[in-house]
Amino acid sequence: MLERGITTVLGFDYGARRIGVAVGNRVTGSARALEIVGNGANGPDFARIAALLREWRPDALLVGLPLTLDSGEQTNSQNARAFAEVLRERHALPVELVDERLSSRAAAERFAERRASGSVRRKHAAALDAIAAEIIVEQWLREYATSPTNG
Known part of the structure; x- marks a missing residue:
């Protein structure tokens, strides 16, 4: 668990x-989807990630850890762990892995609700990944707020 004094996180x-x-804020208990960063044959767009860190100045970083429903690891679990380690090494910030088992389904439901309300359009479907990050941050904020060692 991350130490006390954490206010702003990027997930x-x-x-x-x-x-x-x-981005999430522990004081307000809120999270907001920001954007999508590319990840391809040359790896993640670390230049864009660095720009986001300069802009938001987070105290810590969160990376969703995809697990199977029975808490088992899968291929993407190791990839997410490796990404988290690279973030820790490159940016010298605390990094915490957050169980994201149900974030994709919740993101799809949230996206559908936002489409129905007219706040997003079908062409913004790539935003699902940012919404999933928002859900990961919200989950961490809920767990962090109820942890007896944080407060």
Whole structure:
């Protein structure tokens, strides 16, 4: 668990082609999807990630850890762990892995709700990854707020 004094976090939903990014604030208990960062043959767009870190100045980083429903590891679990380690090494910030088992389904439901309300359009479907990152941050904020060692 991350130490006390954490206010702003950036959360990442790691994927083989895209990485969703969201920002969260522990004081307000809120999270917001920011954008999608590319991830391709040459790896993640670390220049864009560095720009986001300069812009938001987070105290810590969160990376969604995809697990199977029975808490088992899968191929993308190792990729997310490796991404988290690279973030830790490159940016000298605390990085925490957050169980993201149900974030994709929740992101799809949230995207559908936002489409129905007219706040997003079908062509913004890539935003699903950023919404998944938002959900990862919200989950961490809920767990962090209820942890007896943080407060």
